[in-house]
Amino acid sequence: MTAETSTPRRTPPPLLVVLGLTAGLAAILTLLLAVFILPSLKSGAHDLPVGVVGAQAMVAEVEQDLSASAPEAYRVEHFDSEQALVDAVRAREVVGGFVVDGDGVHAVVASAGSAAIASSVSATATALGLALDAEVSTSDVVPLPDSDPTGIGIGGLAFPLVFGGIVPVVAFGKLFPRSNAWKLAGLLTFSVVGGLVVSGVLRFWFGSIESGFWPVAGAMALGIAALAFPLTGLQQAFGGKGFTIGAMTMMFLGNPLAGIATTGAWLPSGLGAFGQVLPPGAAGTLVRSAAYFGGAGGLTAALTLGAWVVLGVVLHIWGTLRQAPAPAQP
Structure with a gap:
């Protein structure tokens, strides 16, 4: 028998690697600028x-x-x-x-x-x-509180929402790598506590809301859950890649297109509508409705967030069943 000879892989010249990687990173930077700045630049009154x-x-x-x-x-x-x-x-x-x-x-x-x-x-x-x-x-006829006349408190909720959805998935996944029940219980508990914390800070520290503590807490808890459960479901079903894609989507699309500070209606029509389908945008709408309008205008947002939670649970169950060992053959 003759030994098989393997052809060595050709390594691209260093200059070509540098130029290619630089071009790729520049394209990503351009895309990030477009995603985070263009919606605000093109925002305004339309329809x-x-x-x-x-x-x-x-x-x-x-x-x-x-x-x-x-x-x-x-x-x-x-x-x-x-x-x-x-x-x-x-x-x-x-x-x-x-x-x-x-x-x-x-x-x-x-x-x-x-x-x-x-x-x-x-x-x-x-x-x-x-x-x-x-x-x-x-x-x-529906003014902002005197202690927050520009609405900065609720307008700044996009990052806490995304943080509250991503980080607990990683933390509870590390703590309970083999116990799905405890991992989901941890995410649910954090969603409730996170909603209470955010509502408490807005009410008693920032003065961004003057009433509706419990409705705002519930809206925020639902928003955190609508981020966390789909991410853990993607992780359970598709592994680390699923989680990474989901987290990047929420961070780089859901965050800038949420329109929490100005509402989605102020963003370009197509981008504003898309942002309201994602959890950060829907959560911002629901929190604002609960804080200032007695829940008026928040039904669609609440249903959207509920659908994301259900989707996350379904993905988690499906991923768990996929990983279950096949029954032994008699």
Whole structure:
């Protein structure tokens, strides 16, 4: 028999390796810049639902002025009275609106829904007042707390959410590598405790919320669970690669596209909608609804988060069954 000779692998020249790796890392850096900066750069008012109250002729003039001064920024809905408009804003059916009558232009806003959107509606009211040669006034029907007038507390929840979803999966996986029950119990316990901690900090330290401690805690707990359970499910089903892909998706897509600080409606339409499908965006929407609007507008977000938790449990069960040893043949 003749010994097989193996052909040595050719190693690329060092210069080629350096250039190739540099090009690859530069492409990744460009992608990260696009993901984290482009959504904010392209953010603004687009197809935002606003209400208008006034005589038919005046409403028609307002719509014409809005189309001229802010094309495609607003989607106008008509209301019979100012109270009906206020109720719609508090129910999160519209983001704000304008009451146009003999007294001038009166803007109705909700800074707790989004300070950026409230500012945009107020600025638009000023422009309408100039166009109609009318006085302008504004009322904030769902204001932010005095201790957090810009909404920084809830606006900064994206990173704690992602941290709360990723790190416990790693920690409890290391502690209980052979006990799925204890690992899942640990993740559930941390989700509840994490929700209570975040709500407590927002309420009693930052003053970002003035009421709704328990609803906010529940919303935050559901958000953490909606991140943690899919990640542990991916890890159980597909190993480390599954966890890494899931964690990177939440960190590099879910985080910048969550729109927690301004709401998803302020982001470019396609990106904002996609961000609300992922747990960080849905959790931000649910927390804001629970904190300031008595839960109004949070049902879709709650269902989305619940679906992620169920998906994570299903993946975990499926992965466990895949790893189970086959029964011995008789």
